[in-house]
Amino acid sequence: MKPISQEIVEKTWQEMSNLQDMEAVLLMSKMDRDQPGVLAYLMAAGDDLLNQDERELLLYLGTVVWQIMLQGTRSLRRVTIPQLESAENANFSTLDDLSGESPGDLIAAVEEMISSYNQPEVLKYVVEALMEEDDEEIDITEDSKGLMLIYLKTVIDCFDAA
Numbered sequence: 001m002k003p004i005s006q007e008i009v010e011k012t013w014q015e016m017s018n019l020q021d022m023e024a025v026l027l028m029s030k031m032d033r034d035q036p037g038v039l040a041y042l043m044a045a046g047d048d049l050l051n052q053d054e055r056e057l058l059l060y061l062g063t064v065v066w067q068i069m070l071q072g073t074r075s076l077r078r079v080t081i082p083q084l085e086s087a088e089n090a091n092f093s094t095l096d097d098l099s100g101e102s103p104g105d106l107i108a109a110v111e112e113m114i115s116s117y118n119q120p121e122v123l124k125y126v127v128e129a130l131m132e133e134d135d136e137e138i139d140i141t142e143d144s145k146g147l148m149l150i151y152l153k154t155v156i157d158c159f160d161a162a
Contacts, residue, residue, distance in 0.1 A: 001119075003121065004071060009068055009124075012068045038159075041154075041155070042062040042155070043055075049144070051139055054141075065155055069160070084154055088150070092150060119156055130148055
């Protein structure tokens with residue numbers, strides 16, 4: 001899939017942030033119909049590691065990612081649970097490889113990952129959304145932000161490859 005532009009990412013994010021409750025319910029039904037594996041993955045990912053606020057944010061951001069990826073140059077094929085599990089394993093393996101790096105090397109490695117990524121604007125949106133989530137009413141831990149980034153990158157990887 002061709003990289004999705006920053007303009008499409010921003011436009012889709014704005015549209016999603018303005019959804020009414022009923023529209024959100026209908027969108028979840030559509031996701032269940034069109035991408036049941038992705039919806040199941042997002043609902044189960046980190047189930048025993050993330051709190052309720054974090055799981056809700058993960059599902060919301062995953063839904064935004066799906067809507068952004070729908071704007072790509074070709075239609076999305078249905079992503080399966082085995083595809084998601086394989087991509088998740090690859091992402092956690094990459095994370096393990098980076099675990100021994102110094103903070104400066106880690107930042108450089110992450111910047112390189114984003115710049116060489118096929119969907120840099122989508123990944124950048126996810127990183128920014130997770131890092132700016134400082135609403136005092138929402139309880140999101142720093143460790144959970146890292147996990148959520150892996151889960152959402154997994155979804156992007158699968159949509160990009162589908």
